[in-house]
Amino acid sequence: MPPKKFGSVALTDPVGTLAGQWRFDNSYLQLPDVFYTCLNPVAVREPKLVLFNQSLADEIGLGFLGSDAAAVDYFAGNVVPPGAVAFAQAYAGHQFGGFNMLGDGRAVVLGEQITPEGKRVDIQLKGSGPTPYSRRGDGRAAMAPMLREYLISEAMHALGIPTTRSLAVVSTGEPVFRQTTQPGAVLTRVAASHLRVGTFQYAAAKGDVENLRALLMYAIRRHYPELEGADNPALALLQRVIDVQATLIVNWMRVGFIHGVMNTDNMTISGETIDYGPCAFMNRYDRETVFSSIDHQGRYAFGNQPGIAQWNLLRLAEALLPLIDDNEDRAIETVKETIGQYAELYTSRFEQMMLNKLGIERKLDETDEQLISDLLDWMTEAQVDYTNTFRELAQAELLLSPVYSSPKFKDWHAKWKARLDRQGESLSAVRDRMNRTNPAYIARNHLVEHALTQAEREMDLEPFNQLLSVLSNPYEHQDGKASYMDPGEHNPGYMTFCGT
Structure with missing residues (x-):
């Protein structure tokens, strides 16, 4: 199928050093x-490799890229593999409740890499230039948001949470104009696919x-x-997506993650977390916590x-109604019953998760x-x-913090201890269950901001890499890393x- 061109002309591999080692399908x-619209990424002026995820590359059969300097041109979009x-x-x-026709305004999918295990994953360049869906945007990405996505997506993976992942970040040598002038970057994202709830809404809206x-059949x-x-x-399919999204x-x-932009175009059919824009982890427990600068009404607060x-x-x-039943009234009744399953699944799994957090x-x-x-x-009060x-509850002795001396907590603590006695397990077994469920290390907001600032303004990646290293093993105690808690x-x- 010949590409329908948009933007820069088609590029080829001029050297051929890596030819034949990609396993792309389309x-x-x-x-x-x-x-879709076929188009090539727009070349950048001076690409430099900032981050490369060697372990992920090895996993998906692209490990050879880590030893070849020419790979930066693939990650920058200057050469199409x-x-x-x-x-x-x-x-x-639906963005904050309002429906819009959208599309990849600053990203292109290069293709589907077939991994050594036979899995199919999208390789996408984010910040790769304008597309027909850009809506007057510049199609580019700033360095700090791309570093944030790399850091948080890899932290989520280490936490055992389904997520898209990050393969590389490349600086472009070109400025990006937002509220201020910022250095530009391109992120290489790896995903099970980029099929979204919004993809089905788009098809339904087209009629x-x-x-x-x-x-539908492609997604299946x-x-x-x-x-x-x-x-x-x-x-x-609806039942399966309900199941994976409830989980x-x-x-x-479980980990206090707040997505920040739970628009329908940011909910995947695969059940992976996608789009790490205005996201963060909660510190103090409060269901109303919001970190997104654009969520003025708290629509996407933690508890919502x-x-x-x-x-x-x-x-x-x-969107699926016409395919569920030819009779719209019957389709609606079927959907009402099916959507009701989500509340049951979520409630039962949430309760079990919270019990596991308590051992x-x-x-x-x-x-x-x-x-x-x-x-x-x-915890709220x-x-x-x-x-x-939750990590402190798992210790043999609670820390000598005044907060644990309140009568309300002491009463709850006594009931919890009595409940643990009822299941007849050793304290070590209880603690093991708690520590497998409750991370010791999350991406603390002040540490993330420090790492991004140092990387963007000082070109110093040491704080970023140190934080990434700690977050890669979130459930185990790490000597000398108390400051990360x-x-x-x-x-x-x-x-x-939001990066745009």
Whole structure:
């Protein structure tokens, strides 16, 4: 299929040093061309490799890139790898509740790398120049947001949470103009795919049922091939996405992660976390915590994330209605019943997750629910650190902090100890369960900001790499790393920003 050109002319590999070692496929281009525009990334002036994820490269069969200086041109978009047919995807999305037709405004997918295990992953360049979907944007990315995505996505991976990952960051040698002038960069993202709830909304909004059906069957073949023989493939896909998203959001709540932009174009069909713009980890426990500079109403606050996920899934269900049943009324009734499964799945998995955080193997009765609720109420009132509190509970003796001397906490602590006694496990088994569930190290906001500032302004990557190293092993105690557990001074005005 010849590329439909947009932007710079097609590039080839002038040296051929890496030719034949990529294992690209382009299955997405089998979809109707309404879903994409073929175009090459726009070359940059002076690319320099800033970060390269050798372990991820080895995992997906691109480890050879780490030893070849020519690889920087692939990561910058100056050279298209052999076998690639680059394209920008079209999609739609509800952004803070408002529907928009969207698309990759500053990214292109180079293709699908086939890993040594036979898995298929997208290789995408983020910050690669303007596309037809840019909406007057410059198509570029600033260094700090790309470093943030690299850091946080790798931290999430180490936490055991499904996520897109980061393969490389390249500086472009060109300025990017936002509120201020910033150095430009390109991030190489690796994803199971970039199929989103918003991709289905886009197809539905176009009104072509056959295109919608083609997208449905492609998503099933790509991610859930066992559903191909389902009596109702659209309903089966909806049920599966409900399942994986319920698990994902529970994991976010487990570690105090706040996504910040849970628009429907940022919810994947695969169940991976995607788009690390104004995201952060919560320090003091508060369900109302918001770090996004653009979330003025708190729509995507920490405690709202489970409900927003259900709202997004309902938008997916709406898009799939024509494929669920020819009769719209029957389709709506089926969808109502199916979406109701999310609340049940989420609630049961959230309760089990919280019990695991407390070292409890399984729920016995409703008093376990009260135990969880009472702890979270106390944590809110006492304004204690979410991550550190659970790690401290796992210690043989609580730290001598005044916060633990309150009558309310002592009463709760006695009930918790009595509950642990009921399951008859050793304290070491309880602590092991807690420490497998509760990280010791998260990406503390002040440490992230320091690392990004040093990297961007001083071209000093040492703080970044040290933080990345600690976050790569978040559940094990690391000698001499106590400062990485410090939440820092409370900063109620702390904000994170969208890279555009």
